[in-house]
Each structure stands twice: as C-alpha cells, then as structure tokens.
Amino acid sequence: MTYALSDFTPLATEIFLLSMACVVLIVDVFISDERRVVSYVLSQLTLLVAALISWSMLGNDTQVVLSGTFVSDPMAALLKTSILLVTFGAFLYSRSYLVERNIFRGEFYVLGLFAVLGMLVLVSAHSLLTIYLGLELLSLSLYALVAFNRDSGDASEAAMKYFVLGALASGMLLYGISMLYGATGSLDIAEVSRAVATPGEQGILLVFALCFVVTGLAFKFGAVPFHMWVPDVYQGAPTPVTLFIGSAPKIAAFAMAMRLLTEALGGLFADWQDMLIILAVLSLVIGNVIAIAQTNIKRMLAYSAISHVGFLLLGLLAGTTEGYSAAMFYAITYALTAIGGFGMIILLSRAGFEADQLDDFKGMNERSPWFAFMMLILMLSMAGVPPTVGFYAKLSVLQAVIHVDIVWLAIVAVFFSIIGAFYYIRVIKLMYFDAPEGDEPLAVSPDLQIAMSLNSLAVLYLGIFPGGLLALCGAVLT
Amino acid sequence: MDFERFVFYVFAVILVFAAGRVITVRNPVHAALHLVLAFFTCAGLWMLLEAEFLAIILVLVYVGAVMVLFLFVVMMLDINVSPLREGFVKYLPLGFTVALLIFAEMFLVLGVKNFGAEAVAIPARHGADYSNTRELGSVLYTDYVYPFEIASVILLVAIIAAIALTMRRRPGTRSQDPVEQVAVKREDRVRLVKMQSEEKNG
Numbered sequence: 204m205t206y207a208l209s210d211f212t213p214l215a216t217e218i219f220l221l222s223m224a225c226v227v228l229i230v231d232v233f234i235s236d237e238r239r240v241v242s243y244v245l246s247q248l249t250l251l252v253a254a255l256i257s258w259s260m261l262g263n264d265t266q267v268v269l270s271g272t273f274v275s276d277p278m279a280a281l282l283k284t285s286i287l288l289v290t291f292g293a294f295l296y297s298r299s300y301l302v303e304r305n306i307f308r309g310e311f312y313v314l315g316l317f318a319v320l321g322m323l324v325l326v327s328a329h330s331l332l333t334i335y336l337g338l339e340l341l342s343l344s345l346y347a348l349v350a351f352n353r354d355s356g357d358a359s360e361a362a363m364k365y366f367v368l369g370a371l372a373s374g375m376l377l378y379g380i381s382m383l384y385g386a387t388g389s390l391d392i393a394e395v396s397r398a399v400a401t402p403g404e405q406g407i408l409l410v411f412a413l414c415f416v417v418t419g420l421a422f423k424f425g426a427v428p429f430h431m432w433v434p435d436v437y438q439g440a441p442t443p444v445t446l447f448i449g450s451a452p453k454i455a456a457f458a459m460a461m462r463l464l465t466e467a468l469g470g471l472f473a474d475w476q477d478m479l480i481i482l483a484v485l486s487l488v489i490g491n492v493i494a495i496a497q498t499n500i501k502r503m504l505a506y507s508a509i510s511h512v513g514f515l516l517l518g519l520l521a522g523t524t525e526g527y528s529a530a531m532f533y534a535i536t537y538a539l540t541a542i543g544g545f546g547m548i549i550l551l552s553r554a555g556f557e558a559d560q561l562d563d564f565k566g567m568n569e570r571s572p573w574f575a576f577m578m579l580i581l582m583l584s585m586a587g588v589p590p591t592v593g594f595y596a597k598l599s600v601l602q603a604v605i606h607v608d609i610v611w612l613a614i615v616a617v618f619f620s621i622i623g624a625f626y627y628i629r630v631i632k633l634m635y636f637d638a639p640e641g642d643e644p645l646a647v648s649p650d651l652q653i654a655m656s657l658n659s660l661a662v663l664y665l666g667i668f669p670g671g672l673l674a675l676c677g678a679v680l681t
Numbered sequence: 682m683d684f685e686r687f688v689f690y691v692f693a694v695i696l697v698f699a700a701g702r703v704i705t706v707r708n709p710v711h712a713a714l715h716l717v718l719a720f721f722t723c724a725g726l727w728m729l730l731e732a733e734f735l736a737i738i739l740v741l742v743y744v745g746a747v748m749v750l751f752l753f754v755v756m757m758l759d760i761n762v763s764p765l766r767e768g769f770v771k772y773l774p775l776g777f778t779v780a781l782l783i784f785a786e787m788f789l790v791l792g793v794k795n796f797g798a799e800a801v802a803i804p805a806r807h808g809a810d811y812s813n814t815r816e817l818g819s820v821l822y823t824d825y826v827y828p829f830e831i832a833s834v835i836l837l838v839a840i841i842a843a844i845a846l847t848m849r850r851r852p853g854t855r856s857q858d859p860v861e862q863v864a865v866k867r868e869d870r871v872r873l874v875k876m877q878s879e880e881k882n883g
Contacts (some may be wrong), residue, residue: 206826221834243713269826269827270823270824270826270827271826272827272828273827308845310844311847312844313841314841314842315836315839317834317838324831330828332825333827333831334829334833336828336832336835339830339835340834340835340838343838344838344842345836347838347841347842347845347846350846351846353849355847382791385796385801386795405795407790407795535781
C-alpha cells in the first residue's frame with residue numbers, strides 16, 4: 204500500500220496545526236517570562252492561518268482518504284473554520300486574565316492548540332476509531348486546562364470531576380462502538396451505515412449499541428440527564444478555560460453527532476429520534492428552570508448552555524437537511540455568543556477579584572455604558588430576542604421541528620425559553636436599574652475592549668443579516 | 682471437553698477471581714499484585730486467540746513496566762485506604778442489584794443469538810509459520826497510519842499535561858548543578874581540624 208501526496212493535501216489544516224503546536228512548544232522553552240507573549244502571538248497566528256487553509260477548502264468535493272479514516276467535505280471545512288475562529292476569540296480574551304493571575308504560560312496555548320487539533324480530527328472523522336481518538340485528544344487537553352491554575356482548589360476539584368465523568372462517558376461510547384463493530388464488522392462509517400441500512404436479525408443489537416453511543420454523546424454535549432458535570436466544571440475552571448470549554452467543543456460535539464448519528468447510524472433514525480426527544484425536553488426544562496436559582500453567573504451560564512444544547516438537539520432530531528443546517532447554525536452562533544458572555548466576566552474581573560457573582564453586574568451602565576450595551580446584546584441573543592442572532596437560531600430550529608410535524612415539541616421549547624428569558628433579563632435589570640456597589644471605572648486592556656466590541660457587534664450583525672451564514676450552513680450539507 | 686477449552690476455563694476462572702480481588706482486598710499492594718495476575722491470565726487467553734504479539738506486549742509493557750511503576754507508587758505513598766472504602770458495604774446491596782439487572786439485560790441482548798457460533802463464523806486457523814507480528818506491522822503503518830499518529834499526539838499531550846501540572850520551582854528545592862559539582866575543590870568539602878589527642882585513661 205502506498206500513499207500519494209494528494210492523499211495528504213486534504214489534511215493540510217491538521218498537519219499545519221500539529222506542526223505549529225510543536226513549534227510553539229519548543230519556542231516556549233527558550234524564551235524568558237517577560238517575552239512569553241511570543242507564544243501567545245504565535246498561537247494566534249497559527250489559528251488564523253489554519254482558519255484560512257480550511258476556509259479555502261470549502262469549495263472542494265468530498266474526499267475520503269487514508270484508508271477511509273479521514274473525510275474532507277464542505278461541512279468539515281465550515282465547522283473547522285468556525286472552531287478555529289472561535290478559539291482565536293477565546294485566546295484573545297484569555298491573555299489579560301492569565302497575566303493578572305501569574306499563570307500566563309505557554310502550556311496554556313499549546314494545550315489549547317492540541318484541543319483544537321482534537322476537535323478538527325473529530326470533525327473530519329470517517330471511522331469510529333478516528334472519532335474516538337479525536338474525542339480523547341480533545342478531552343485530555345481540556346482536563347489539563349481545567350486544572351491549569353494549580354493553586355486553586357476549586358479548579359482541581361472541577362478537573363477531577365470532569366476527568367472521572369469524562370472517562371466514564373468515553374467508556375460508554377467505546378462500548379457502544381465495540382458493539383457496532385461486532386454487529387457490522389467494520390469501523391468505517393460508510394460501511395457501518397451500509398450494514399445498518401439492512402439490519403436483518405441484528406436490529407436489537409444495533410439499538411443496544413445506539414443506546415451507549417447516544418449516552419456518550421449526551422455526556423459530551425452536557426444534555427440532561429448527563430449534565431451533572433457542567434455546572435461544577437464551568438464554575439471551578441479558570442474563566443478563560445470555561446470560555447473555551449463552553450464554546451468551540453460544542454461545535455465539535457455537533458459534528459460528532461452528525462458523523463455518528465446521521466452518517467453512520469442514519470438507518471436507526473426512528474430509534475435515536477425518540478432518545479433525542481427525551482434528552483432535548485429534559486435539557487430545556489432542567490436547564491432553564493435551575494438557571495433561575497443561580498447567583499453565580501458562571502453557573503447560570505452553565506445551565507443556560509444545557510438549555511441551548513436542548514435546542515441544538517431539536518434541530519438534529521428533526522432528521523431533515525433543514526434541521527441539520529439549523530442545528531449547525533445554532534452551534535456556531537451559540538459558540539460566538541458564549542465566548543462573549545464569558546468574556547464579559549473576564550472583562551469585569553481583575554487581579555484577586557472574580558466578577559462571577561450576579562451582583563458584580565449591578566449598575567454596570569454607570570461604570571461603562573458601552574460594555575453594558577454589549578452585554579445587553581449578548582443576553583438578548585441568548586434569550587432569543589430579535590434583532591440578535593439568537594432569535595434566528597431558535598427560529599430556524601423551531602421551523603425545522605414544525606416541518607416534521609412535532610408541533611408539541613416546538614411549543615414546549617418556546618414555553619421554556621420564555622421562562623429562560625427571565626434570568627437573562629435579570630442581568631440586564633441589574634446592569635441598568637441597580638446602583639453599582641463599587642464606583643471604580645473599568646480598567647480594561649485595549650485588545651480586550653476591541654475583542655468584546657467586535658464579538659457583540661458580530662452577534663448583532665448576524666442577527667440583522669443572518670442570510671449569509673444560514674445559506675452557507677444549508678449549502679455545505681447538500 | 683478438549684484441552685483448549687479446559688485451558689480457557691482455567692484462565693477465565695483465575696482472571697475473574699483476580700479481577701475481583703483487585704477491588705476487594707484491603708491492602709493496595711495486594712491489589713496491585715492481583716492486577717498483575719489478571720494481566721498474566723489475560724495474556725494467556727490472548728495466546729489462545731492466536732494474538733501472540735499482543736499477549737507478549739501485555740506482559741512486557743503492563744506487567745513489566747506499568748505495574749512495577751504502579752507498585753513503586755503504591756509503596757511510596759502511604760495512603761490510608763480505610764476511609765476511602767467506608768461506603769463500600771453500605772452501597773454494596775444497591776450496586777449489586779443494579780449490576781445484576783444490567784448483566785441480565787445485556788445477557789438477553791448479547792446472548793448466544795447474536796454472538797454465538799451460528800451468528801459469527803469461527804475464524805480460520807493459521808499454520809505455525811503465520812506471523813502475527815508481521816500482520817500487525819503491515820497494517821499499523823499503512824491502513825491505520827492516521828489513527829496511529831493521533832494516538833501519538835495523545836501521548837504527547839499526556840506528557841505536556843503531566844509536566845505543566847506538576848513541575849514547579851519552589852524556592853527551597855534542592856537540585857544538582859553539574860558545573861559547580863565539577864569545579865568543586867577539596868578545600869570546599871573537606872576541613873582538616875587539628876585536635877589535641879586525648880590522653881589515655883589509666
């Protein structure tokens with residue numbers, strides 16, 4: 204067996220990212236602490252160039268290379284580009300936070316780049332083996348990042364919980380994969396889907412495998428009832444890490460669901476639709492209701508993430524191209540909104556002070572009207588109020604669900620997102636109508652200011668002109 | 682019962698016993714040794730499946746390196762395990778019931794019907810000149826080169842994470858400085874003290 208160079212060109216993004224991650228790792232050893240910013244700049248450049256490479260592959264035809272373990276298709280190109288750009292944003296927010304807390308070290312960015320590599324592998328997986336390996340690469344880097352602030356007891360506890368539950372979830376997924384292999388005799392997604400289309404006598408065995416696969420997926424998504432780790436990890440992890448975990452991996456999880464459920468197990472649609480309906484309804488209910496009781500904004504955003512996952516699953520379970528593209532649009536725009544939401548916590552924090560309580564947002568309008576307005580946009584987008592992008596994301600998902608005649612599910616979703624609007628609007632009320640507790644003006648570094656403004660304005664812009672991205676999400680799936 | 686089946690059951694019984702002892706014995710060193718036993722019997726089972734290379738690797742890597750390291754750590758760390766095991770008896774009835782239920786359910790689904798000799802063909806026997814290692818090697822770096830590379834990146838991440846999370850420079854840490862060690866002179870280390878010899882008693 205020989206490989207030609209053309210077998211490797213579809214992997215250009217991954218190869219570039221891996222090489223650069225190793226370069227950053229080596230460069231970081233040789234520079235002094237004062238010039239640590241070099242690692243940071245190098246990582247950011249890497250992400251930008253990698254995003255350009257994967258964007259340039261958007262028009263290419265679908266190609267399966269390396270003995271059927273890797274696929275390069277338009278969906279992969281779009282998702283990779285958005286993962287890379289979202290991570291770029293996440294790194295932008297992280298710098299000042301890390302510098303102020305004396306944990307501005309090169310390993311943060313190296314581990315972050317490896318996590319991104321794991322996500323890219325996951326997005327382009329065409330074999331169950333690659334899916335599993337990509338997931339492990341992503342998870343392992345994230346466990347280390349959560350524990351990154353070694354002096355924080357909360358962070359260590361969060362990392363431990365994340366690690367144990369994540370290992371359990373990986374085990375579940377792996378068991379499901381092994382059953383699939385037993386039933387179909389192959390790990391290749393195309394062959395699995397061929398075998399699933401004509402199940403014969405092994406129908407029950409395939410459903411059995413499906414249960415474990417869905418459980419593993421739900422763990423990674425953080426869908427109820429597999430959501431227990433989400434609030435603790437979001438709260439315990441350093442805020443830049445929370446920001447990272449809460450954004451790009453959601454896009455990767457969406458890609459994983461697409462590869463596993465629709466591509467490999469599309470023949471079992473009727474079975475996994477029922478499972479996803481249960482997960483989606485529970486996520487919407489628990490996420491939105493429990494978020495009301497939170498006083499810590501990181502925890503509140505964690506429960507909000509759970510409810511957003513419920514919405515994302517709605518798009519998947521519709522089972523139509525419209526539904527998948529709606530879910531993809533939802534995943535990408537949610538990631539964009541989430542980095543803004545957590546970025547605002549970083550913006551309000553300073554050395555020795557974490558602005559992670561709801562009360563810290565009191566009277567923000569008096570301290571900085573501009574950033575209060577930015578937060579207003581982000582909160583409205585999460586609540587799904589026009590003219591922000593969250594509205595269109597929710598609308599297109601609901602449309603997809605109604606078009607497949609599951610109207611009751613759409614009603615449940617709307618009802619609970621109205622309940623959910625309460626806690627987003629409460630933040631707005633605190634910012635605009637309450638007196639501030641401290642009156643010192645916000646001291647924010649310029650790069651953070653620009654990042655924050657661009658991020659929120661992008662949310663607003665995509666809300667007013669959603670057509671481009673929506674059309675792109677539809678186009679890459681057909 | 683032919684001899685091969687007899688060997689299988691002997692290994693299987695020892696494996697289940699050893700695995701059970703790993704989680705039930707009180708002494709962590711004993712638990713680690715039982716794990717070694719479990720690995721050995723497992724390697725025996727793999728031999729029966731004609732996976733000789735994997736069986737040898739299991740003994741060499743897991744028993745020879747990983748478990749020895751593990752034993753070292755267990756002996757070095759003086760962990761008092763009794764508080765960690767407090768809930769064991771309390772949760773045993775519930776855990777046992779759940780495990781039994783899951784086992785029964787899985788048995789019904791996975792039983793002989795799906796994975797029995799009728800459903801899955803028995804793999805062909807290979808001759809004595811068939812090289813297991815060669816077959817593995819011929820696909821590992823060709824068909825599976827991409828998964829293989831990702832696995833190596835995962836190991837790299839494990840190294841980086843372990844170092845990033847544990848290596849720190851504390852002010853009082855003692856470390857070697859080879860330059861100073863080489864440049865050391867006799868005067869730095871040895872001090873000659875002139876003492877008056879004591880007088881002999883009596």
